Amino acid sequence: MFEKLLSLPVVASEHGKDVDNFIIYIHWLMGALFVGWSAYYLYVLWRFRGSRNKKADYHGARTHASTYLEVAVAIVEVVLLTLFAIPLWAKVVDQVPGQDEALHVRVMAQQFGWNFMHPGADDKFGNQEFELVSEENKFGRDLDDPNGKDDIFTYNDIHVPNKKPVVFHVSSLDVIHSFKVIALRVCQDAIPGMSIPVWCEPNQAGRYQINCAQLCGNGHTVMTGGFLTIDSQEDYDSWIVQNTPTADGGAAAVFE
Numbered sequence: 001m002f003e004k005l006l007s008l009p010v011v012a013s014e015h016g017k018d019v020d021n022f023i024i025y026i027h028w029l030m031g032a033l034f035v036g037w038s039a040y041y042l043y044v045l046w047r048f049r050g051s052r053n054k055k056a057d058y059h060g061a062r063t064h065a066s067t068y069l070e071v072a073v074a075i076v077e078v079v080l081l082t083l084f085a086i087p088l089w090a091k092v093v094d095q096v097p098g099q100d101e102a103l104h105v106r107v108m109a110q111q112f113g114w115n116f117m118h119p120g121a122d123d124k125f126g127n128q129e130f131e132l133v134s135e136e137n138k139f140g141r142d143l144d145d146p147n148g149k150d151d152i153f154t155y156n157d158i159h160v161p162n163k164k165p166v167v168f169h170v171s172s173l174d175v176i177h178s179f180k181v182i183a184l185r186v187c188q189d190a191i192p193g194m195s196i197p198v199w200c201e202p203n204q205a206g207r208y209q210i211n212c213a214q215l216c217g218n219g220h221t222v223m224t225g226g227f228l229t230i231d232s233q234e235d236y237d238s239w240i241v242q243n244t245p246t247a248d249g250g251a252a253a254v255f256e
């Protein structure tokens, strides 16, 4: 019900509900503050109106009510922080699944789009070297590494399986961008020279828009052209087959 009231967008990840609930709790607090402050403001307008108070009174408040209220608001904020925000952060941000527990995908943002590196059928990335990074080789892939032969490279299009954790290793080729998939309730800054993991467990198949959440240049809005598709296992398997590079570099050539 409150999701509707706040027009929260569709959720497609396991932890998304927790994020939404937290947003709702904060709105409850903000609602209470809004009503309380508004009522107090109206009361003060009436209580200290000019016709009743011809002369200014320098004493100010004579009770401690405002202090108690301040303390009560602070306690609610501490509860939101310690019982909800910090445990939620620990659960959905800090505990990144390991190599065997999740699909790992590399994301390289650039002005103005999203490059993806998928480990392919063997679930192993090929070697990458900083020295090899170029306009054609955005991930600095080592073309001689056998683990990298089946790696899939795409632009503005990535597929992940439903109901399996996925870790996005987010980086940038030029300026600071931010990888944001609203449906997944995932957002991570993309910083040149760093690879920062962000993860979730998708739970609803569909095609979802990717946004850049940092103003990154003239074409910033064009970065909404990226899409993430959550596939059923069957669709995902066929996506892998269709996009795995052939020995002559067929599929890879299309996407690089």
Ligand SMILES: [Cu+2]
Pocket (backbone or CB within 6 Å): 109, 110, 176, 177, 178, 212, 213, 214, 215, 216, 220, 223
């Ligand atoms: Cu951007």
